[in-house]
Amino acid sequence: MQSHLLPHSAALSLGGSLGRMVFSLNKDKSSKAIIRCSKFLGCSIEVAREVVAKSYINLGRSVVEFLNLAKISKKIDEIVSVHNIENLNDALACGRGVILLTAHLGNWELAAAYLGIKDYPMRAIGAEQRDARITKLISDIRASCGVETIGKGFDLRGAIRCLQEGNILGVLLDQDAKDKGIIAPFLGQPASTPYGPVKLAMKMRSPIVPLFIVRRKDNIHHDLYFLPSLEE
Known part of the structure; x- marks a missing residue:
């Protein structure tokens, strides 16, 4: 996708259209997501369909932003507004x-990239993709913004070293841990949640700072929020 050749707004529009296309063509996964969304949010199938469709559209835009990070980095302060960074x-x-x-909310890669661009010592846990070339592409794009990727499977040695060096370890905690997690309520439903990051924080006495990033209604700009550290 040569999205970097397009104006940023046009590239985002293209990404949104591709996201909607994937939603429409991938009927099996889309239908399952709609049913789960309706169950967890307690809403009608029609409302759930709209929520899931918008999620696909946001992912399409987020992919374009990620691929364009080298271009975006030059005007990151125009695109991302930061709130309460003093907490970090x-x-x-x-x-x-x-x-x-954080979680798979908004454009989480843009949040990490912002910190890397601003010279924060940013490291991120990264998933291995089915295609090793995609894994390398993701790592290379992150590295171009100053974000180092630490292998998934919760690379304990890498994570400990990251914290010992006084760096930031970025973790996405909203993935199903299956039998390796603890059951915690999520939107009123039991969910298997990873507890490795919490155990690591207690062992290393490292603060945990939650963050989230939200795309504005204009679809171009974002608000990045840093919350106060969680109490041990």
Whole structure:
């Protein structure tokens, strides 16, 4: 996808259209997502379909933004508005590293890239893709913005070293841990949740700072929020 040749707004529009296309063509996964969405949100199938479709559209736009990070980085302050970053700065001042906790919400890659571009010592847990070339592409794009990828499977040695060096360890915690997690309520339903990052934080005495990033209604700009550190 030569999206970097297009104006940013046009590239995002293309990404959104591709996301909608995937939603329409991938009927099996889309239908399952709609049913789950309706169950968890307690809404009608029609409302759930709209929510899931918009999620696909957002993912399409997010992919385009990720591929265009080299271009976006030059005007990152125009695209991302940051709120309460002092919560992260205070946590880093402790000198024991920080676990930055977020989820697959908004454009999480853009949140990490923002910190890397601003010279924060950013590391991120990364999943291995089925195609090793895709894994390398993702790692290379992250690295171009100052974000180092740490292997998934919760690379314990890499994660410990990251925190010992006083760096930021980015973790996405909303994936199904199956029999390796603990059961915690999510939207009123039991969900298997990874507990490795919490155990690591307790062992290393590292603060946990939650963050989330939200795309604005204009589909171009984002708000990045840093919450206060979680209490042990």
